[in-house]
Amino acid sequence: DGGITQSPKYLFRKEGQNVTLSCEQNLNHDAMYWYRQDPGQGLRLIYYSQIVNDFQKGDIAEGYSVSREKKESFPLTVTSAQKNPTAFYLCASRTGDDYSNQPQHFGDGTRLSIL
Amino acid sequence: KQEVTQIPAALSVPEGENLVLNCSFTDSAIYNLQWFRQDPGKGLTSLLLIQSSQREQTSGRLNASLDKSSGRSTLYIAASQPGDSATYLCAVPRAGNNRKLIWGLGTSLAVNP
Numbered sequence: 001d002g003g004i005t006q007s008p009k010y011l012f013r014k015e016g017q018n019v020t021l022s023c024e025q026n027l028n029h030d031a032m033y034w035y036r037q038d039p040g041q042g043l044r045l046i047y048y049s050q051i052v053n054d055f056q057k058g059d060i061a062e063g064y065s066v067s068r069e070k071k072e073s074f075p076l077t078v079t080s081a082q083k084n085p086t087a088f089y090l091c092a093s094r095t096g097d098d099y100s101n102q103p104q105h106f107g108d109g110t111r112l113s114i115l
Numbered sequence: 116k117q118e119v120t121q122i123p124a125a126l127s128v129p130e131g132e133n134l135v136l137n138c139s140f141t142d143s144a145i146y147n148l149q150w151f152r153q154d155p156g157k158g159l160t161s162l163l164l165i166q167s168s169q170r171e172q173t174s175g176r177l178n179a180s181l182d183k184s185s186g187r188s189t190l191y192i193a194a195s196q197p198g199d200s201a202t203y204l205c206a207v208p209r210a211g212n213n214r215k216l217i218w219g220l221g222t223s224l225a226v227n228p
Contacts, residue, residue, distance in 0.1 A: 004158075006158075031214070040220070041220070042119075042204075042217075042218040042219060042220050042221075043204075043206075043216075043218040045215060045216075048214070048215065050214070058215070088156075090158055090159070092158075092159075094213075096213075098212035098213055098214045099146075099212055099213060100213065101146070101147050101164060101166050101213065102164075102213070103149050103151075103161035103164050104149075104159075104161065104216070105161065106151075106158035106159040106160070107158050108157050108158045109156070109157065109158050111156075
């Protein structure tokens with residue numbers, strides 16, 4: 001079955017540590033996204049990528065980094081510069097170009113907590 | 116600046132009831148409007164996407180309508196079931212293309228047996 005796989009499901013970060021969240025899709029989608037979800041707040045865009053080797057900052061990119069070396073993969077690194085990383089992180093992908101009416105498809109998320 | 120609001124924030128209904136969830140947006144120049152469902156601790160599932168030229172979309176017991184002139188969309192759920200319990204979110208694309216979405220905070224629905 002095609003879909004988006006996020007791993008791990010739960011992740012714990014120590015102070016000063018960088019951690020990487022994995023996102024893999026086998027839907028052959030061009031666009032991929034990373035969101036952060038906090039209680040009482042809407043989904044906030046961290047980074048997005050429309051094609052391989054290209055990505056743009058979203059609304060809250062500070063303290064995060066990404067890479068897009070393969071179409072299927074869009075890992076997110078939460079760096080030590082992100083002072084409040086505890087949240088639920090969602091990866092999504094979408095087919096088509098900027099003007100196609102296609103919805104985003106989501107993985108099941110990674111819950112990141114501070115030790 | 117586009118803003119998306121969902122009212123009510125939470126709703127509790129008995130099983131079998133027909134219900135309506137609301138989504139409003141401030142800028143009527145939208146490309147489409149999308150409804151998603153999120154179960155606790157899970158990712159989002161796309162339910163319906165209404166293009167700007169459409170007035171409604173239907174999928175099973177779900178019907179979503181769009182009125183751009185009034186800046187409103189409604190999600191109608193017929194004959195609600197306990198399995199419909201989830202958070203329902205709506206979203207609209209920003210700035211004339213579908214690249215990025217602006218999200219509402221969602222309506223948390225509980226359907227009681």
